[in-house]
Amino acid sequence: MADAEIQREAILAAIDNVAARIAEEKSYLTDLDSAIGDADHGANMNRGFQAVVEALDGDDAEEMGPDDLVKMVGKTIISNVGGAAGPLYGGSTMLASAELEGGITAETSVAFAETYLQKVQDRGKAEIGAKTMVDALVPAVHTYKKSIEQDDLPPLTALSKAVDACERGVRYTVPLRARKGRASYLDWRSVGHQDPGATSTLFILEELLETAEEYLDGEVVRDARSPDVPDESPEEAADEALDGEDE
Amino acid sequence: MVGLVVVSHSQKAAEGICDIAAQMGGSDARIEPAGGDPDGGIGTSVDRIEDAIDAADDGDGVVVLVDLGSAVMNAEVAMEMGDATVRIADAPILEGALNAAVEASGSKATLDSVVESAEEAREYRKLN
Numbered sequence: 001m002a003d004a005e006i007q008r009e010a011i012l013a014a015i016d017n018v019a020a021r022i023a024e025e026k027s028y029l030t031d032l033d034s035a036i037g038d039a040d041h042g043a044n045m046n047r048g049f050q051a052v053v054e055a056l057d058g059d060d061a062e063e064m065g066p067d068d069l070v071k072m073v074g075k076t077i078i079s080n081v082g083g084a085a086g087p088l089y090g091g092s093t094m095l096a097s098a099e100l101e102g103g104i105t106a107e108t109s110v111a112f113a114e115t116y117l118q119k120v121q122d123r124g125k126a127e128i129g130a131k132t133m134v135d136a137l138v139p140a141v142h143t144y145k146k147s148i149e150q151d152d153l154p155p156l157t158a159l160s161k162a163v164d165a166c167e168r169g170v171r172y173t174v175p176l177r178a179r180k181g182r183a184s185y186l187d188w189r190s191v192g193h194q195d196p197g198a199t200s201t202l203f204i205l206e207e208l209l210e211t212a213e214e215y216l217d218g219e220v221v222r223d224a225r226s227p228d229v230p231d232e233s234p235e236e237a238a239d240e241a242l243d244g245e246d247e
Numbered sequence: 248m249v250g251l252v253v254v255s256h257s258q259k260a261a262e263g264i265c266d267i268a269a270q271m272g273g274s275d276a277r278i279e280p281a282g283g284d285p286d287g288g289i290g291t292s293v294d295r296i297e298d299a300i301d302a303a304d305d306g307d308g309v310v311v312l313v314d315l316g317s318a319v320m321n322a323e324v325a326m327e328m329g330d331a332t333v334r335i336a337d338a339p340i341l342e343g344a345l346n347a348a349v350e351a352s353g354s355k356a357t358l359d360s361v362v363e364s365a366e367e368a369r370e371y372r373k374l375n
Contacts, residue, residue, distance in 0.1 A: 040290060047285070078324055079294050082284025084317035086293060087324045123320055182316060 006215065007066045007104050014211040015056060015073060019049035021207045022200065032196040036183035041196040044083045048090065051080035066104055070112075071097035084124070084181065085197065088133065089204075092119035106155045110145050113162075117141045130179035131190060133197035136169035140205060154218030156209075161221050163205045170198045249351045249361045250277035250303025252311045253344050254296055254318045256289050258282035264312075264341050272348030279303040291318045296325035300333060308332035308358040310351075310365060312344045334358060336365035343368045 022029075022045050030042030055061075055076045061069065074094025078086045096115035100108050117137050126132040143165035147158035173195035181197070183190045213220060251268065255261040261282025269276050281299035284290025296311070303309045309331050311322045319335065326333040336343050343365035350356050350364035 038289070040284075040288075044284070044290065079292075080285055082286070082288070082290035082292050082317075084320050086317070087320035091320075091324050123323070 004065060004103060008064070008069065010104075010211060010215045011066055011069050012056060012061070013214065014208055015049075015052055017207040017211050018204050019053045021203050022046050022049045025200070025203055029196050029200055032194055032199055036178060036186055036190045036193045037196060038083075038182050040083055041085065041200065044081045044085050045089075045200055048077040048081035048086065052076045065101075067097050067100040070100055073097075085200075087123050088120055088197070091123055092116045095119045106148050106158075109155060110148050113141045113144050124180065126180040129176060130181075131173045131176040131183060131195050131198075132178075132180050133195065133201045135173045135176070135195065136166045136198035136201045139169040140166035140201075154216070156212050156216040156218035156220060159205075159209050159212055160219075163202070163209050164221060164223065166202045166205050170194060170202045173198045248275065248277055248305060249307050249356055249358055250279070250300075250305065250309040251344060251347050251351060251361075252279050252281055252296065252299045252303050252309055252322075253340065254291060254299075254311060254322050255280075255282045255314045255340060256291060256318060258287060260314070264344050267341065268344040268348035271345055272352045276348050276352055277303045277305065278344070278348060291321040293321045293325050293328070296322055297329055300325060300329055300331050304331040308334070310347050310358065310361045311335045312338060312340045312347065312365060314340045332358065334362045336362050338365040338368045339371075342371055 026042035026046045028042065029045060030039055033039050033041035052073050055072060064072065071094050074090045074097060077090025077093065081090060093116065096112045096119060099111040099115050102108060120137060121134060124132065124134070126134045128134055128138050140162040144158050144162035147153045147161050148155065174193065175191060177188055178184045178186065178190035183195070209220070253261045253264045255264065258280070259282065261280035265278045265280045269278050272278060279299035279302045281296040283292065283295065285292045285294065300309050300311070311333060313319050313322050313335060322335050326335070336347065346368045347361050347365040350361045
Protein backbone atom coordinates (compact mmCIF):
# COMPACT_ATOMS: atom_id res chain seq x y z
CA MET A 1 0.00 0.00 0.00
CA ALA A 2 0.88 3.64 -0.35
CA ASP A 3 3.60 5.16 1.77
CA ALA A 4 3.06 7.33 4.84
CA GLU A 5 3.13 10.62 2.94
CA ILE A 6 0.35 9.59 0.54
CA GLN A 7 -1.71 8.21 3.42
CA ARG A 8 -1.38 11.52 5.22
CA GLU A 9 -2.47 13.38 2.12
CA ALA A 10 -5.44 11.03 1.69
CA ILE A 11 -6.56 11.53 5.29
CA LEU A 12 -6.38 15.32 4.95
CA ALA A 13 -8.31 15.15 1.68
CA ALA A 14 -10.94 12.93 3.31
CA ILE A 15 -11.33 15.37 6.19
CA ASP A 16 -11.76 18.29 3.81
CA ASN A 17 -14.38 16.37 1.84
CA VAL A 18 -16.28 15.28 4.95
CA ALA A 19 -16.21 18.79 6.43
CA ALA A 20 -17.46 20.31 3.16
CA ARG A 21 -20.24 17.71 2.91
CA ILE A 22 -21.37 18.26 6.49
CA ALA A 23 -21.40 22.04 5.91
CA GLU A 24 -23.48 21.47 2.78
CA GLU A 25 -25.93 19.17 4.58
CA LYS A 26 -26.08 21.22 7.77
CA SER A 27 -29.65 22.42 7.39
CA TYR A 28 -30.85 19.05 6.07
CA LEU A 29 -29.42 17.30 9.15
CA THR A 30 -30.98 19.93 11.39
CA ASP A 31 -34.33 19.44 9.64
CA LEU A 32 -34.17 15.71 10.31
CA ASP A 33 -33.22 16.42 13.92
CA SER A 34 -35.93 19.01 14.44
CA ALA A 35 -38.54 16.38 13.52
CA ILE A 36 -37.48 13.92 16.25
CA GLY A 37 -34.75 15.56 18.32
CA ASP A 38 -33.34 18.86 19.50
CA ALA A 39 -32.65 20.41 16.08
CA ASP A 40 -28.91 20.79 16.62
CA HIS A 41 -27.31 17.87 14.77
CA GLY A 42 -26.37 19.87 11.65
CA ALA A 43 -24.98 22.80 13.62
CA ASN A 44 -23.13 20.55 16.08
CA MET A 45 -21.52 18.37 13.42
CA ASN A 46 -20.58 21.40 11.36
CA ARG A 47 -18.99 23.14 14.32
CA GLY A 48 -17.01 19.96 15.04
CA PHE A 49 -15.73 19.40 11.51
CA GLN A 50 -14.93 23.07 10.88
CA ALA A 51 -12.81 22.95 14.05
CA VAL A 52 -11.07 19.85 12.69
CA VAL A 53 -10.20 21.62 9.44
CA GLU A 54 -8.79 24.54 11.43
CA ALA A 55 -6.84 22.27 13.77
CA LEU A 56 -5.24 20.42 10.86
CA ASP A 57 -4.29 23.65 9.16
CA GLY A 58 -1.49 24.10 11.70
CA ASP A 59 2.12 22.98 11.21
CA ASP A 60 1.78 20.11 13.70
CA ALA A 61 -0.28 18.11 11.23
CA GLU A 62 2.69 17.80 8.91
CA GLU A 63 4.66 15.73 11.40
CA MET A 64 1.88 13.31 12.29
CA GLY A 65 1.42 9.71 11.23
CA PRO A 66 -2.01 8.42 10.11
CA ASP A 67 -2.94 7.23 13.61
CA ASP A 68 -2.07 10.53 15.30
CA LEU A 69 -3.86 12.53 12.61
CA VAL A 70 -7.03 10.52 13.05
CA LYS A 71 -6.68 10.75 16.82
CA MET A 72 -6.47 14.54 16.57
CA VAL A 73 -9.63 14.54 14.44
CA GLY A 74 -11.43 12.63 17.18
CA LYS A 75 -10.19 14.85 20.00
CA THR A 76 -11.14 18.01 18.15
CA ILE A 77 -14.66 16.68 17.50
CA ILE A 78 -15.05 15.78 21.18
CA SER A 79 -14.14 19.31 22.26
CA ASN A 80 -16.19 21.19 19.71
CA VAL A 81 -19.41 19.34 18.93
CA GLY A 82 -21.35 20.11 22.12
CA GLY A 83 -23.77 17.19 22.05
CA ALA A 84 -23.87 13.41 22.07
CA ALA A 85 -22.25 13.41 18.63
CA GLY A 86 -19.00 14.54 20.34
CA PRO A 87 -18.42 11.37 22.37
CA LEU A 88 -20.03 9.13 19.73
CA TYR A 89 -18.25 10.32 16.56
CA GLY A 90 -15.21 11.97 18.16
CA GLY A 91 -14.61 9.62 21.08
CA SER A 92 -14.98 6.53 18.90
CA THR A 93 -12.66 7.97 16.24
CA MET A 94 -10.08 8.85 18.87
CA LEU A 95 -10.14 5.40 20.47
CA ALA A 96 -10.19 3.52 17.15
CA SER A 97 -7.24 5.56 15.80
CA ALA A 98 -4.84 3.25 17.67
CA GLU A 99 -5.69 0.53 15.13
CA LEU A 100 -3.98 2.60 12.43
CA GLU A 101 -0.60 2.63 14.18
CA GLY A 102 1.07 0.69 11.39
CA GLY A 103 -0.58 2.79 8.67
CA ILE A 104 -3.77 2.19 6.71
CA THR A 105 -4.04 -1.27 5.16
CA ALA A 106 -7.01 -3.48 4.35
CA GLU A 107 -6.43 -5.23 7.67
CA THR A 108 -6.03 -2.14 9.87
CA SER A 109 -9.01 -0.43 8.24
CA VAL A 110 -11.22 -3.38 9.17
CA ALA A 111 -9.87 -3.19 12.73
CA PHE A 112 -10.55 0.56 12.79
CA ALA A 113 -14.13 0.07 11.59
CA GLU A 114 -14.83 -2.68 14.11
CA THR A 115 -13.36 -0.74 17.01
CA TYR A 116 -15.26 2.40 15.99
CA LEU A 117 -18.54 0.47 16.00
CA GLN A 118 -17.70 -1.16 19.33
CA LYS A 119 -16.91 2.21 20.95
CA VAL A 120 -20.12 3.78 19.62
CA GLN A 121 -22.09 0.93 21.17
CA ASP A 122 -20.13 1.01 24.45
CA ARG A 123 -20.77 4.73 24.82
CA GLY A 124 -24.29 5.01 23.45
CA LYS A 125 -25.60 1.61 24.64
CA ALA A 126 -27.78 1.35 21.54
CA GLU A 127 -28.54 -2.00 19.96
CA ILE A 128 -29.56 -2.40 16.34
CA GLY A 129 -33.21 -1.44 15.82
CA ALA A 130 -33.21 1.46 18.29
CA LYS A 131 -33.34 4.00 15.44
CA THR A 132 -29.81 5.35 15.83
CA MET A 133 -26.55 5.58 13.90
CA VAL A 134 -25.93 1.97 14.97
CA ASP A 135 -28.55 0.87 12.42
CA ALA A 136 -26.40 2.39 9.66
CA LEU A 137 -23.01 1.47 11.13
CA VAL A 138 -23.59 -2.22 11.80
CA PRO A 139 -24.46 -3.12 8.19
CA ALA A 140 -21.62 -0.91 6.92
CA VAL A 141 -18.97 -2.40 9.19
CA HIS A 142 -20.16 -5.99 8.77
CA THR A 143 -20.27 -5.62 4.99
CA TYR A 144 -16.80 -4.05 4.89
CA LYS A 145 -15.28 -6.79 7.06
CA LYS A 146 -16.94 -9.60 5.12
CA SER A 147 -15.99 -8.09 1.76
CA ILE A 148 -12.33 -7.87 2.77
CA GLU A 149 -11.90 -10.99 4.87
CA GLN A 150 -14.25 -13.48 3.22
CA ASP A 151 -14.55 -12.25 -0.36
CA ASP A 152 -11.00 -10.89 -0.76
CA LEU A 153 -12.33 -7.79 -2.50
CA PRO A 154 -10.11 -4.74 -2.97
CA PRO A 155 -10.64 -2.20 -0.14
CA LEU A 156 -12.24 0.32 -2.52
CA THR A 157 -14.87 -2.19 -3.65
CA ALA A 158 -15.41 -3.28 -0.04
CA LEU A 159 -15.91 0.34 1.00
CA SER A 160 -18.43 0.96 -1.79
CA LYS A 161 -20.42 -2.08 -0.68
CA ALA A 162 -20.24 -0.80 2.89
CA VAL A 163 -21.65 2.56 1.77
CA ASP A 164 -24.52 0.75 0.07
CA ALA A 165 -25.20 -1.26 3.21
CA CYS A 166 -25.05 1.93 5.27
CA GLU A 167 -27.62 3.58 3.02
CA ARG A 168 -29.98 0.65 3.44
CA GLY A 169 -29.47 0.98 7.19
CA VAL A 170 -30.40 4.66 7.05
CA ARG A 171 -33.65 3.77 5.26
CA TYR A 172 -34.31 1.07 7.85
CA THR A 173 -34.37 3.73 10.60
CA VAL A 174 -37.43 5.42 9.03
CA PRO A 175 -40.22 3.03 10.08
CA LEU A 176 -38.69 2.29 13.50
CA ARG A 177 -39.73 3.58 16.90
CA ALA A 178 -36.78 5.31 18.64
CA ARG A 179 -35.51 3.59 21.79
CA LYS A 180 -32.36 5.65 22.42
CA GLY A 181 -31.39 9.30 22.30
CA ARG A 182 -33.58 12.36 22.28
CA ALA A 183 -35.98 10.83 19.74
CA SER A 184 -36.96 8.16 22.28
CA TYR A 185 -38.81 10.87 24.24
CA LEU A 186 -41.18 11.10 21.28
CA ASP A 187 -41.76 7.34 21.43
CA TRP A 188 -44.33 6.34 18.76
CA ARG A 189 -44.27 9.79 17.19
CA SER A 190 -40.70 9.09 16.05
CA VAL A 191 -41.97 6.43 13.59
CA GLY A 192 -41.79 7.59 9.97
CA HIS A 193 -38.76 9.86 10.42
CA GLN A 194 -35.20 9.20 9.29
CA ASP A 195 -32.54 9.18 12.00
CA PRO A 196 -30.16 12.18 11.76
CA GLY A 197 -27.15 10.31 13.21
CA ALA A 198 -27.54 7.42 10.78
CA THR A 199 -27.82 9.99 7.99
CA SER A 200 -24.66 11.92 8.89
CA THR A 201 -22.84 8.59 9.26
CA LEU A 202 -23.81 7.81 5.66
CA PHE A 203 -22.62 11.25 4.47
CA ILE A 204 -19.24 10.67 6.15
CA LEU A 205 -18.86 7.22 4.57
CA GLU A 206 -19.88 8.54 1.15
CA GLU A 207 -17.12 11.14 1.36
CA LEU A 208 -14.57 8.56 2.52
CA LEU A 209 -15.50 6.51 -0.55
CA GLU A 210 -15.29 9.57 -2.78
CA THR A 211 -11.79 10.27 -1.43
CA ALA A 212 -10.71 6.63 -1.62
CA GLU A 213 -11.60 6.57 -5.33
CA GLU A 214 -8.84 9.14 -5.87
CA TYR A 215 -6.24 6.98 -4.18
CA LEU A 216 -7.19 3.34 -4.69
CA ASP A 217 -7.96 1.02 -7.57
CA GLY A 218 -10.93 -1.30 -7.70
CA GLU A 219 -14.51 -1.54 -8.86
CA VAL A 220 -17.00 0.74 -7.14
CA VAL A 221 -20.47 -0.70 -6.58
CA ARG A 222 -22.98 2.13 -6.35
CA ASP A 223 -26.42 0.63 -6.84
CA ALA A 224 -27.86 1.72 -3.51
CA ARG A 225 -26.42 5.22 -3.50
CA SER A 226 -28.74 8.12 -2.88
CA PRO A 227 -28.70 11.51 -4.62
CA ASP A 228 -25.80 13.52 -3.25
CA VAL A 229 -27.88 16.32 -1.83
CA PRO A 230 -31.29 15.31 -0.53
CA ASP A 231 -33.36 18.48 -0.52
CA GLU A 232 -36.77 17.14 0.45
CA SER A 233 -38.22 17.64 3.92
CA PRO A 234 -37.80 14.87 6.50
CA GLU A 235 -41.43 13.84 5.94
CA GLU A 236 -40.93 13.56 2.19
CA ALA A 237 -37.66 11.71 2.72
CA ALA A 238 -39.49 9.32 5.02
CA ASP A 239 -42.24 8.70 2.46
CA GLU A 240 -39.72 8.22 -0.31
CA ALA A 241 -37.62 5.86 1.74
CA LEU A 242 -40.70 3.76 2.47
CA ASP A 243 -41.74 3.81 -1.19
CA GLY A 244 -38.20 3.00 -2.25
CA GLU A 245 -37.96 -0.37 -0.49
CA ASP A 246 -38.30 -2.34 -3.68
CA GLU A 247 -34.82 -3.58 -4.49
CA MET B 248 -13.96 17.65 50.71
CA VAL B 249 -15.84 15.86 47.97
CA GLY B 250 -16.60 18.29 45.15
CA LEU B 251 -19.74 18.46 43.01
CA VAL B 252 -20.23 19.31 39.35
CA VAL B 253 -23.66 19.99 37.85
CA VAL B 254 -23.83 19.25 34.11
CA SER B 255 -26.88 20.61 32.32
CA HIS B 256 -27.71 21.42 28.70
CA SER B 257 -28.47 24.94 29.92
CA GLN B 258 -25.83 27.14 31.48
CA LYS B 259 -28.55 28.96 33.42
CA ALA B 260 -30.00 25.70 34.72
CA ALA B 261 -26.55 24.45 35.81
CA GLU B 262 -25.82 27.72 37.62
CA GLY B 263 -29.27 27.86 39.20
CA ILE B 264 -29.07 24.29 40.45
CA CYS B 265 -25.64 25.04 41.94
CA ASP B 266 -27.10 28.10 43.71
CA ILE B 267 -29.94 26.06 45.21
CA ALA B 268 -27.62 23.24 46.30
CA ALA B 269 -24.97 25.60 47.69
CA GLN B 270 -27.56 27.16 50.01
CA MET B 271 -27.91 23.77 51.70
CA GLY B 272 -24.25 22.79 51.50
CA GLY B 273 -22.92 25.78 53.37
CA SER B 274 -20.17 28.20 52.51
CA ASP B 275 -17.45 25.55 52.17
CA ALA B 276 -19.30 23.57 49.50
CA ARG B 277 -17.37 23.00 46.29
CA ILE B 278 -20.09 23.04 43.64
CA GLU B 279 -19.28 23.94 40.05
CA PRO B 280 -21.68 24.39 37.12
CA ALA B 281 -20.86 23.03 33.66
CA GLY B 282 -23.72 24.05 31.41
CA GLY B 283 -24.16 24.69 27.71
CA ASP B 284 -22.32 23.74 24.54
CA PRO B 285 -18.87 25.11 23.59
CA ASP B 286 -20.50 28.34 22.32
CA GLY B 287 -22.75 28.73 25.37
CA GLY B 288 -25.87 27.50 23.54
CA ILE B 289 -28.04 24.58 24.65
CA GLY B 290 -25.89 21.46 24.81
CA THR B 291 -22.96 20.11 26.79
CA SER B 292 -19.22 20.54 26.46
CA VAL B 293 -16.46 18.15 27.47
CA ASP B 294 -14.03 21.03 27.98
CA ARG B 295 -16.44 22.88 30.27
CA ILE B 296 -17.05 19.71 32.27
CA GLU B 297 -13.30 19.01 32.58
CA ASP B 298 -12.68 22.57 33.81
CA ALA B 299 -15.50 22.30 36.35
CA ILE B 300 -14.15 18.97 37.61
CA ASP B 301 -10.69 20.51 38.06
CA ALA B 302 -12.19 23.46 39.93
CA ALA B 303 -14.30 21.24 42.21
CA ASP B 304 -11.57 18.71 43.03
CA ASP B 305 -9.34 19.21 46.05
CA GLY B 306 -8.10 15.63 46.00
CA ASP B 307 -11.08 13.93 47.67
CA GLY B 308 -12.87 13.27 44.41
CA VAL B 309 -15.82 14.72 42.55
CA VAL B 310 -19.44 13.62 42.10
CA VAL B 311 -21.08 14.69 38.84
CA LEU B 312 -24.82 15.28 38.48
CA VAL B 313 -26.18 15.16 34.93
CA ASP B 314 -29.40 15.95 33.09
CA LEU B 315 -29.99 14.23 29.71
CA GLY B 316 -28.23 12.07 27.07
CA SER B 317 -25.16 13.96 25.95
CA ALA B 318 -24.59 15.28 29.48
CA VAL B 319 -23.97 11.68 30.56
CA MET B 320 -21.74 10.84 27.59
CA ASN B 321 -19.71 14.04 27.77
CA ALA B 322 -19.30 13.64 31.54
CA GLU B 323 -17.98 10.11 30.93
CA VAL B 324 -15.46 11.40 28.39
CA ALA B 325 -14.35 14.23 30.71
CA MET B 326 -13.95 11.69 33.50
CA GLU B 327 -11.79 9.41 31.33
CA MET B 328 -9.58 12.25 30.10
CA GLY B 329 -8.84 13.85 33.47
CA ASP B 330 -6.85 12.71 36.51
CA ALA B 331 -9.42 13.37 39.27
CA THR B 332 -11.40 10.53 40.87
CA VAL B 333 -14.88 11.10 39.52
CA ARG B 334 -18.23 9.32 39.88
CA ILE B 335 -21.42 10.11 38.01
CA ALA B 336 -24.53 9.91 40.22
CA ASP B 337 -27.56 8.23 38.65
CA ALA B 338 -29.99 10.73 40.15
CA PRO B 339 -32.40 13.55 39.32
CA ILE B 340 -30.13 16.53 38.79
CA LEU B 341 -31.66 19.09 41.17
CA GLU B 342 -32.71 16.89 44.07
CA GLY B 343 -29.53 14.85 43.66
CA ALA B 344 -27.31 17.94 43.75
CA LEU B 345 -29.09 19.18 46.86
CA ASN B 346 -28.70 15.86 48.68
CA ALA B 347 -25.09 15.57 47.57
CA ALA B 348 -24.28 19.10 48.77
CA VAL B 349 -25.71 18.36 52.21
CA GLU B 350 -23.82 15.07 52.48
CA ALA B 351 -20.54 16.51 51.16
CA SER B 352 -20.60 19.22 53.82
CA GLY B 353 -20.65 16.61 56.60
CA SER B 354 -17.39 15.66 58.31
CA LYS B 355 -17.72 11.94 57.52
CA ALA B 356 -18.54 12.32 53.86
CA THR B 357 -16.80 10.06 51.36
CA LEU B 358 -17.09 9.82 47.59
CA ASP B 359 -19.32 6.75 48.05
CA SER B 360 -21.55 8.38 50.65
CA VAL B 361 -22.06 11.46 48.47
CA VAL B 362 -22.99 9.33 45.44
CA GLU B 363 -25.33 7.30 47.62
CA SER B 364 -27.05 10.42 49.01
CA ALA B 365 -27.51 11.84 45.52
CA GLU B 366 -29.00 8.57 44.31
CA GLU B 367 -31.44 8.41 47.24
CA ALA B 368 -33.17 11.33 45.54
CA ARG B 369 -34.47 8.89 42.93
CA GLU B 370 -37.04 7.70 45.45
CA TYR B 371 -38.47 11.10 46.36
CA ARG B 372 -42.17 11.72 45.81
CA LYS B 373 -43.41 15.27 45.58
CA LEU B 374 -47.07 14.62 46.46
CA ASN B 375 -47.10 11.99 49.21
